[in-house]
Amino acid sequence: MKCSAIKPLLPFNLIDTVGNENLISTECVLCGISKIKVKVNMLKLSKWMTIAAGITIIVVLVSYFVVTGEDKASDSKYSLTVPNGLSFGVIKGYENWHLVSSHYRTDRNEIRFILGNSKLIEAYRDGAGKNGKPFPDGSILVKIGYSVKENPDWNSSIEPDVLKRVEYMIKDSGRFEDAYGWGYARFVYDPGNGTFEPYGKDKTFQNECISCHVIVEKKDYVFTDYAGRQIHRGSGCIKLINRGL
DSSP, X not given: OOOOOEEXXXXXXXXXXXXXXXXXXXXXXTTOOOEEEEEEEHHHHHHHHXXXXXXXXXXXXXXXXXXHHHHHHHHHGGGOBOTTSOXXXXXXXXXXXXXXXXXXXXXXXXXXXXXXOHHHXXXXXXXXXXXXXXXXXXXXXXXXXXXXXXXXXXXXXEEEXXXXXXXXXXXXXXXXXXXXXXXXXXXXXXXXXXXXXXXXXXXXXXXXXXXXXGGGGGGTTOOOOOOOOEEEEETTEEEEEOSOO
């Protein structure tokens, strides 16, 4: 009596080969008396395995070059340099720097986020920019400007829209003595092709920056006050109070 409980052996037991066809043995797992030989066309199997492997390699290579290309395009901005010699590379990693504050320019309908490196933040906490106390060399402020749009979910609020520029000012008293110790750099963003362009035809472009910043000479030529992080709870709200901390 033959048992119908037949299933392939695991792993398959190849018992014969005829040309490009392999015979695979199966047997009853209960009684072991019934065997079936299944023919598999190894030539066709090999062909499809080769195609599948080829597709896998193509996908991996395309993914690699796309990602690598994006990384190179992103990194290329760091080699850009403005006429006074300052490069975008000076602020590499600025995206992860501390938030100092934010401004809204009504004349340009533009919101700016001001970031700072660790030396700048420490200087703020030590009172720099107040009562004539200067910032130390190496302090950097980065300004990122965006156009604004109405928040689609709350029409009484606005939010950043298109990146317009990335600028920074760095304190280097020796190098920029004729600019009251600060060097300025601006990189204008083109949203069409996702690239930056250094601003200024020659070194005199800094005069545009200096002519504005002299207004705040007593604050060491820095407009931005540090938005403190001391938390005050009251009336069901949480507010940040600037105590110069």
